[in-house]
Amino acid sequence: MLQGHQTWVFKSKPTIISSAAIGGPFEAQGNLADDFDLLHGDIWLGQDSYEQAEKKFLEQACETAIKKAGLKKEDIQFFLSGDLINQIMPSSFTARTLAVPYLGIYGACSSSMEGLSLASLIIDTGFAQNALVGTSSHNAASEKQYRYPTEYGAQKPPTAQWTVTGAGAAVVALQGQGPRVVASTIGRVIDMGLSDPFNMGAAMAPAAVDTIEAHFRDLNISPSHYDLIATGDLGRVGHRIAGDLLTVLGGFGLYDDLIKFSGAGASVPISSFGNQLVKGALQEAEKTGLVGVLTGIFKITSAGISSAIIFGFLASVLCKPKG
């Protein structure tokens, strides 16, 4: 049911009955290493390409989540998944492996929460009993696609973030034990004109703040309603900006020690919802529910394409397209 401007309130409170997270070697060194179901020592997983390795990560996450829920894949009615690769290939190929009716989604960093929100909506409306949500990313595959080749030696600025190598999956069901999804606020795309692919935190922070504010406004609640407000992917820089923005703009002078505004620095939410959200404070916060914060940001990463040589370059300097 729509409440306020952009928030869904789920009457049946769909339950996240299981979740799984699979990580790579870098994630194994992080603070959240213990929360992963499976950690791999290399980024290839015996595959021929990064993209195939990412698919493998996602397949394992999905299989683990289904197993942990005590279900078989035949019990899953819909599979919602997204990732960062062109045409969401890892998700699509995982859907082929699972052979479950599939809805592909693309929200870049917000894919995990987008999937969770949509799955909750499907469950809440009674259109399914069990829905599987998955998402994945692969550091090398993302670097290759959005930034520079992985072995290219470029100095990264201190604002640069690290794309996770790993996958997360969760089963959302009508009944069962686990954290419940109470409401979901869908965020807007907020473009503050940042175009640096090595400063994603600052690019995404305004959208996170906008969505969090909208959530409080729509539900007519204050930050103190929650024990924990977690965002994903803002990193150290974006986390600081978002925290300050909320304090400056929001008039939420109410922030006290109870509310730990947590940014997933070590692991991007794309897989961290498997651990950070579900395993952590959320189970305690069951009474208040889950804030699905959709930082609806599309990465505006324009790759520098060298498509024109001298005359092409000259032409672009001197001429305008004639239409």
Added chain:
Amino acid sequence: MSSIKRKNLTPVQQQYQDFARAREPQRPLVINCIRAFIVGGIICTIGQGVQLFFITYFNFDEKTAGDPTVAVLILISVILTSLGLYDHIAHWGGAGSAVPVTGFANTIASASLDHKSEGFVLGVGGNMFKIAGPVIVFGVFSAFVVAIIKVIITSLGGM
């Protein structure tokens, strides 16, 4: 940020970017310069050593020794890239490893490596110059412009 880019932003965007910039860690410019100096210096010293080696033992003179020296440095750079070591050197050394010819070799080798999974013709062949392309384009183009200017000045009786 250039003033032209800034003009295209709305006041709100500008305000936010100033707000955000105050909360971002600054690039450690001085340290980066020192590191670049050290790494770039070491690479050039190795190059000098290789050049002297060719002059002393292989009958090259100072001019002709340039080509084999460059080839050796490129070979070393490609090997280090293939072993996954060059990017670590470059992360530390910054411009010090990007400016010499080793950086150029790294751009080509790293792109080739990454796209091998897409096949040799369209993968490696098509993507090899992904990063080196702009270097070549602007190198060629600026050389062209400078040459034209020089021809004009010379024909007008200068130099």
